[in-house]
Amino acid sequence: MSEDIAQDSSGFATRARIDTTKPHSARFWNYFVGGKDHYEVDREIGDQIKGIFPGLVDVAHTSRRFLGRAVRYLAGEQGIRQFLDVGTGLPTADNTHEVAQRVAPDSRIVYVDNDPIVLTHANALLTSTPEGRTAYLDADLYDPEAVLRAAAGTLDLSRPVALMILNTLGHVSDYGQARDLVRRLMAGLPPGSHLVVSDSTATSEGMIAASEAYNSSGAVPYHVRGVEEITGFFDGLELVEPGVVRVPEWRPDGDGSGAAAVDAYCGVGRKP
Ligand SMILES: C[S@@+](CC[C@H](N)C(=O)[O-])C[C@H]1O[C@@H](n2cnc3c(N)ncnc32)[C@H](O)[C@@H]1O
Numbered sequence: 001m002s003e004d005i006a007q008d009s010s011g012f013a014t015r016a017r018i019d020t021t022k023p024h025s026a027r028f029w030n031y032f033v034g035g036k037d038h039y040e041v042d043r044e045i046g047d048q049i050k051g052i053f054p055g056l057v058d059v060a061h062t063s064r065r066f067l068g069r070a071v072r073y074l075a076g077e078q079g080i081r082q083f084l085d086v087g088t089g090l091p092t093a094d095n096t097h098e099v100a101q102r103v104a105p106d107s108r109i110v111y112v113d114n115d116p117i118v119l120t121h122a123n124a125l126l127t128s129t130p131e132g133r134t135a136y137l138d139a140d141l142y143d144p145e146a147v148l149r150a151a152a153g154t155l156d157l158s159r160p161v162a163l164m165i166l167n168t169l170g171h172v173s174d175y176g177q178a179r180d181l182v183r184r185l186m187a188g189l190p191p192g193s194h195l196v197v198s199d200s201t202a203t204s205e206g207m208i209a210a211s212e213a214y215n216s217s218g219a220v221p222y223h224v225r226g227v228e229e230i231t232g233f234f235d236g237l238e239l240v241e242p243g244v245v246r247v248p249e250w251r252p253d254g255d256g257s258g259a260a261a262v263d264a265y266c267g268v269g270r271k272p
Pocket residue numbers: 025026029063064086087088089090112113114115118139140141142165166167168171
Protein backbone atom coordinates (compact mmCIF):
# COMPACT_ATOMS: atom_id res chain seq x y z
CA MET A 1 0.00 0.00 0.00
CA SER A 2 1.11 3.55 -0.53
CA GLU A 3 -0.52 6.84 0.39
CA ASP A 4 -0.82 9.89 -1.80
CA ILE A 5 -2.10 13.31 -0.81
CA ALA A 6 -4.74 14.70 -3.11
CA GLN A 7 -7.50 17.27 -3.13
CA ASP A 8 -11.14 16.34 -3.06
CA SER A 9 -13.73 18.15 -5.16
CA SER A 10 -14.05 20.93 -2.63
CA GLY A 11 -10.31 21.51 -2.57
CA PHE A 12 -9.53 19.90 0.78
CA ALA A 13 -6.37 17.85 1.09
CA THR A 14 -7.26 14.19 1.18
CA ARG A 15 -5.18 11.20 2.14
CA ALA A 16 -5.93 8.61 -0.50
CA ARG A 17 -5.02 5.00 0.09
CA ILE A 18 -3.63 3.47 -3.09
CA ASP A 19 -3.56 -0.33 -3.02
CA THR A 20 -0.64 -1.51 -5.14
CA THR A 21 -0.98 -5.16 -4.13
CA LYS A 22 -3.73 -5.99 -6.61
CA PRO A 23 -4.84 -4.63 -9.98
CA HIS A 24 -7.38 -1.81 -10.06
CA SER A 25 -9.82 -1.19 -12.85
CA ALA A 26 -8.98 2.51 -13.40
CA ARG A 27 -5.21 1.81 -13.56
CA PHE A 28 -5.60 -1.36 -15.65
CA TRP A 29 -7.77 0.53 -18.14
CA ASN A 30 -5.32 3.44 -18.17
CA TYR A 31 -2.62 0.94 -19.22
CA PHE A 32 -4.85 -0.22 -22.07
CA VAL A 33 -5.66 3.30 -23.31
CA GLY A 34 -1.93 4.09 -23.38
CA GLY A 35 -1.78 6.23 -20.23
CA LYS A 36 1.02 6.48 -17.67
CA ASP A 37 -0.81 6.02 -14.37
CA HIS A 38 -0.49 2.33 -13.49
CA TYR A 39 1.55 0.07 -11.26
CA GLU A 40 3.51 -3.12 -11.87
CA VAL A 41 0.58 -5.23 -10.68
CA ASP A 42 -1.70 -3.60 -13.30
CA ARG A 43 0.86 -4.02 -16.09
CA GLU A 44 1.41 -7.69 -15.24
CA ILE A 45 -2.24 -8.64 -15.66
CA GLY A 46 -2.48 -6.18 -18.58
CA ASP A 47 0.33 -7.93 -20.45
CA GLN A 48 -1.10 -11.33 -19.63
CA ILE A 49 -4.46 -10.27 -21.09
CA LYS A 50 -2.86 -8.69 -24.15
CA GLY A 51 -1.34 -12.14 -24.76
CA ILE A 52 -4.70 -13.90 -24.35
CA PHE A 53 -6.81 -11.33 -26.19
CA PRO A 54 -5.04 -8.47 -27.99
CA GLY A 55 -8.48 -7.21 -29.09
CA LEU A 56 -9.01 -5.58 -25.69
CA VAL A 57 -6.60 -2.82 -26.77
CA ASP A 58 -9.00 -1.97 -29.63
CA VAL A 59 -11.93 -2.03 -27.23
CA ALA A 60 -10.19 0.51 -24.98
CA HIS A 61 -9.20 2.86 -27.80
CA THR A 62 -12.47 2.69 -29.74
CA SER A 63 -14.46 3.20 -26.53
CA ARG A 64 -12.63 6.46 -25.81
CA ARG A 65 -13.40 7.60 -29.37
CA PHE A 66 -17.05 6.68 -28.83
CA LEU A 67 -17.03 8.93 -25.76
CA GLY A 68 -15.85 11.77 -28.00
CA ARG A 69 -18.49 11.17 -30.69
CA ALA A 70 -21.31 10.77 -28.16
CA VAL A 71 -20.40 13.98 -26.33
CA ARG A 72 -19.99 15.92 -29.61
CA TYR A 73 -23.40 14.62 -30.73
CA LEU A 74 -25.10 15.51 -27.46
CA ALA A 75 -23.50 18.94 -27.10
CA GLY A 76 -23.56 19.80 -30.82
CA GLU A 77 -26.84 18.28 -32.05
CA GLN A 78 -28.98 17.93 -28.93
CA GLY A 79 -27.98 21.07 -27.07
CA ILE A 80 -26.97 19.17 -23.92
CA ARG A 81 -24.91 21.37 -21.60
CA GLN A 82 -24.65 19.12 -18.53
CA PHE A 83 -22.81 15.80 -18.21
CA LEU A 84 -22.62 13.35 -15.31
CA ASP A 85 -19.74 10.93 -16.00
CA VAL A 86 -19.93 7.98 -13.58
CA GLY A 87 -16.92 5.62 -13.44
CA THR A 88 -14.74 8.34 -14.95
CA GLY A 89 -11.42 6.53 -14.78
CA LEU A 90 -8.06 8.24 -14.85
CA PRO A 91 -7.77 11.40 -16.91
CA THR A 92 -6.50 10.83 -20.42
CA ALA A 93 -6.69 12.72 -23.71
CA ASP A 94 -10.10 14.19 -24.50
CA ASN A 95 -11.91 13.83 -21.21
CA THR A 96 -15.64 14.55 -21.25
CA HIS A 97 -15.32 18.21 -20.22
CA GLU A 98 -12.67 18.93 -22.86
CA VAL A 99 -14.83 17.49 -25.65
CA ALA A 100 -18.04 19.14 -24.41
CA GLN A 101 -16.49 22.55 -23.73
CA ARG A 102 -14.86 22.59 -27.19
CA VAL A 103 -18.40 22.44 -28.61
CA ALA A 104 -20.08 24.56 -25.90
CA PRO A 105 -17.75 26.37 -23.48
CA ASP A 106 -20.57 26.82 -20.94
CA SER A 107 -20.93 23.04 -20.43
CA ARG A 108 -20.94 21.73 -16.86
CA ILE A 109 -19.48 18.35 -16.06
CA VAL A 110 -19.51 16.28 -12.88
CA TYR A 111 -17.13 13.34 -12.71
CA VAL A 112 -17.77 10.46 -10.29
CA ASP A 113 -15.44 7.64 -9.30
CA ASN A 114 -14.72 5.74 -6.10
CA ASP A 115 -11.09 4.78 -6.70
CA PRO A 116 -8.58 6.76 -4.60
CA ILE A 117 -6.12 6.96 -7.49
CA VAL A 118 -8.68 8.76 -9.63
CA LEU A 119 -9.16 11.19 -6.76
CA THR A 120 -5.42 11.89 -6.68
CA HIS A 121 -5.58 12.88 -10.38
CA ALA A 122 -8.83 14.81 -10.13
CA ASN A 123 -7.16 18.17 -10.66
CA ALA A 124 -6.62 17.25 -14.32
CA LEU A 125 -10.40 16.88 -14.60
CA LEU A 126 -11.12 20.29 -13.13
CA THR A 127 -9.62 22.48 -15.82
CA SER A 128 -12.86 24.11 -16.86
CA THR A 129 -13.43 26.97 -19.25
CA PRO A 130 -14.37 30.17 -17.37
CA GLU A 131 -17.93 29.93 -18.77
CA GLY A 132 -18.46 26.31 -17.70
CA ARG A 133 -17.86 24.29 -14.53
CA THR A 134 -16.39 20.94 -13.62
CA ALA A 135 -16.48 19.02 -10.36
CA TYR A 136 -15.15 15.71 -9.13
CA LEU A 137 -17.10 13.54 -6.68
CA ASP A 138 -15.42 10.77 -4.74
CA ALA A 139 -18.68 8.79 -4.67
CA ASP A 140 -20.15 5.37 -5.31
CA LEU A 141 -22.32 4.18 -8.19
CA TYR A 142 -24.05 1.90 -5.65
CA ASP A 143 -25.58 4.99 -4.01
CA PRO A 144 -27.29 6.78 -6.92
CA GLU A 145 -29.34 9.13 -4.75
CA ALA A 146 -26.18 10.38 -3.00
CA VAL A 147 -24.50 10.84 -6.41
CA LEU A 148 -27.47 12.90 -7.61
CA ARG A 149 -27.60 14.99 -4.42
CA ALA A 150 -23.90 15.84 -4.68
CA ALA A 151 -24.07 16.43 -8.46
CA ALA A 152 -26.82 19.00 -7.83
CA GLY A 153 -24.16 21.24 -6.34
CA THR A 154 -22.83 21.78 -9.88
CA LEU A 155 -25.61 20.69 -12.24
CA ASP A 156 -29.15 22.06 -12.50
CA LEU A 157 -31.12 18.83 -12.29
CA SER A 158 -34.27 20.50 -13.58
CA ARG A 159 -32.54 20.76 -16.97
CA PRO A 160 -31.40 17.86 -19.23
CA VAL A 161 -28.26 15.97 -18.26
CA ALA A 162 -26.30 13.31 -20.16
CA LEU A 163 -25.52 10.43 -17.82
CA MET A 164 -22.40 8.68 -19.10
CA ILE A 165 -21.48 5.23 -17.78
CA LEU A 166 -18.73 3.87 -19.96
CA ASN A 167 -16.99 0.55 -19.34
CA THR A 168 -18.12 0.53 -15.73
CA LEU A 169 -21.45 -1.31 -15.41
CA GLY A 170 -19.65 -4.68 -15.67
CA HIS A 171 -18.38 -4.04 -12.14
CA VAL A 172 -21.94 -4.58 -10.89
CA SER A 173 -22.15 -8.36 -11.06
CA ASP A 174 -25.91 -8.67 -10.66
CA TYR A 175 -27.64 -7.57 -13.85
CA GLY A 176 -30.89 -6.65 -12.11
CA GLN A 177 -28.96 -4.46 -9.68
CA ALA A 178 -26.99 -2.81 -12.52
CA ARG A 179 -30.27 -1.97 -14.28
CA ASP A 180 -31.76 -0.67 -11.06
CA LEU A 181 -28.79 1.64 -10.46
CA VAL A 182 -29.11 3.06 -13.98
CA ARG A 183 -32.88 3.44 -13.54
CA ARG A 184 -32.47 5.30 -10.23
CA LEU A 185 -29.88 7.67 -11.69
CA MET A 186 -32.09 8.40 -14.71
CA ALA A 187 -35.11 8.83 -12.40
CA GLY A 188 -33.41 11.88 -10.89
CA LEU A 189 -32.95 13.54 -14.29
CA PRO A 190 -35.65 15.39 -16.27
CA PRO A 191 -37.12 14.54 -19.71
CA GLY A 192 -34.67 15.31 -22.51
CA SER A 193 -31.82 13.79 -20.48
CA HIS A 194 -29.77 11.09 -22.16
CA LEU A 195 -28.11 7.84 -21.09
CA VAL A 196 -24.78 6.92 -22.71
CA VAL A 197 -23.52 3.38 -22.07
CA SER A 198 -20.71 1.33 -23.52
CA ASP A 199 -19.35 -1.97 -22.29
CA SER A 200 -17.30 -4.98 -23.27
CA THR A 201 -19.43 -7.90 -24.41
CA ALA A 202 -19.19 -11.68 -24.22
CA THR A 203 -19.21 -11.83 -28.02
CA SER A 204 -15.97 -13.76 -28.56
CA GLU A 205 -14.08 -16.53 -26.85
CA GLY A 206 -11.10 -14.18 -26.55
CA MET A 207 -13.07 -11.60 -24.58
CA ILE A 208 -14.54 -14.26 -22.30
CA ALA A 209 -11.03 -15.67 -21.64
CA ALA A 210 -9.69 -12.14 -20.98
CA SER A 211 -12.49 -11.49 -18.51
CA GLU A 212 -11.81 -14.78 -16.70
CA ALA A 213 -8.11 -13.91 -16.42
CA TYR A 214 -8.91 -10.43 -15.08
CA ASN A 215 -11.40 -11.79 -12.56
CA SER A 216 -8.88 -14.25 -11.15
CA SER A 217 -6.27 -11.50 -10.67
CA GLY A 218 -7.61 -10.21 -7.34
CA ALA A 219 -9.14 -7.11 -8.93
CA VAL A 220 -12.80 -6.23 -8.35
CA PRO A 221 -14.37 -8.59 -10.94
CA TYR A 222 -15.74 -7.38 -14.25
CA HIS A 223 -18.70 -9.18 -15.87
CA VAL A 224 -18.93 -9.03 -19.63
CA ARG A 225 -22.56 -9.24 -20.74
CA GLY A 226 -24.54 -10.12 -23.85
CA VAL A 227 -25.74 -7.53 -26.36
CA GLU A 228 -29.39 -7.94 -25.23
CA GLU A 229 -28.34 -7.07 -21.69
CA ILE A 230 -26.58 -3.90 -22.84
CA THR A 231 -29.74 -3.04 -24.78
CA GLY A 232 -31.82 -3.63 -21.62
CA PHE A 233 -30.15 -0.66 -19.91
CA PHE A 234 -32.10 1.57 -22.33
CA ASP A 235 -35.56 0.24 -21.48
CA GLY A 236 -38.02 3.12 -21.20
CA LEU A 237 -35.75 5.42 -23.23
CA GLU A 238 -35.85 6.37 -26.91
CA LEU A 239 -32.77 4.85 -28.52
CA VAL A 240 -30.90 7.30 -30.72
CA GLU A 241 -30.04 5.92 -34.20
CA PRO A 242 -28.31 3.56 -34.93
CA GLY A 243 -29.35 1.89 -31.65
CA VAL A 244 -27.11 -0.45 -29.69
CA VAL A 245 -24.20 -1.34 -31.96
CA ARG A 246 -20.54 -2.24 -31.80
CA VAL A 247 -18.63 0.76 -30.49
CA PRO A 248 -16.94 1.84 -33.77
CA GLU A 249 -20.30 1.67 -35.60
CA TRP A 250 -22.04 4.35 -33.51
CA ARG A 251 -22.37 7.43 -35.75
CA PRO A 252 -18.82 7.22 -37.19
CA ASP A 253 -17.53 10.69 -37.99
CA GLY A 254 -14.12 10.00 -39.47
CA ASP A 255 -12.35 9.95 -36.10
CA GLY A 256 -10.30 6.95 -37.21
CA SER A 257 -12.31 4.29 -35.38
CA GLY A 258 -12.78 2.26 -38.59
CA ALA A 259 -15.13 -0.68 -38.58
CA ALA A 260 -13.22 -3.10 -36.38
CA ALA A 261 -15.43 -5.90 -35.02
CA VAL A 262 -14.57 -5.08 -31.41
CA ASP A 263 -16.25 -6.94 -28.56
CA ALA A 264 -17.90 -3.88 -27.04
CA TYR A 265 -21.34 -2.39 -27.65
CA CYS A 266 -22.73 1.03 -26.95
CA GLY A 267 -25.80 3.18 -27.27
CA VAL A 268 -27.38 6.50 -26.44
CA GLY A 269 -30.98 6.80 -25.24
CA ARG A 270 -33.18 9.84 -24.62
CA LYS A 271 -35.57 10.10 -21.69
CA PRO A 272 -39.00 11.00 -23.14
C1 LIG B 1 -12.70 0.39 -16.85
S1 LIG B 1 -12.73 1.94 -16.01
C2 LIG B 1 -13.58 2.94 -17.22
C3 LIG B 1 -13.13 4.37 -17.23
C4 LIG B 1 -13.79 5.30 -18.26
N1 LIG B 1 -15.23 5.43 -18.03
C5 LIG B 1 -13.53 4.83 -19.65
O1 LIG B 1 -14.43 4.28 -20.29
O2 LIG B 1 -12.40 5.03 -20.14
C6 LIG B 1 -14.01 1.70 -14.77
C7 LIG B 1 -14.07 2.82 -13.75
O3 LIG B 1 -15.20 2.62 -12.89
C8 LIG B 1 -14.84 2.96 -11.57
N2 LIG B 1 -15.74 2.30 -10.63
C9 LIG B 1 -15.85 0.97 -10.39
N3 LIG B 1 -16.78 0.73 -9.46
C10 LIG B 1 -17.29 1.95 -9.10
C11 LIG B 1 -18.28 2.36 -8.16
N4 LIG B 1 -18.93 1.47 -7.42
N5 LIG B 1 -18.54 3.68 -8.04
C12 LIG B 1 -17.87 4.58 -8.80
N6 LIG B 1 -16.92 4.25 -9.70
C13 LIG B 1 -16.62 2.95 -9.86
C14 LIG B 1 -13.41 2.46 -11.46
O4 LIG B 1 -12.70 3.05 -10.38
C15 LIG B 1 -12.85 2.86 -12.83
O5 LIG B 1 -12.31 4.15 -12.81
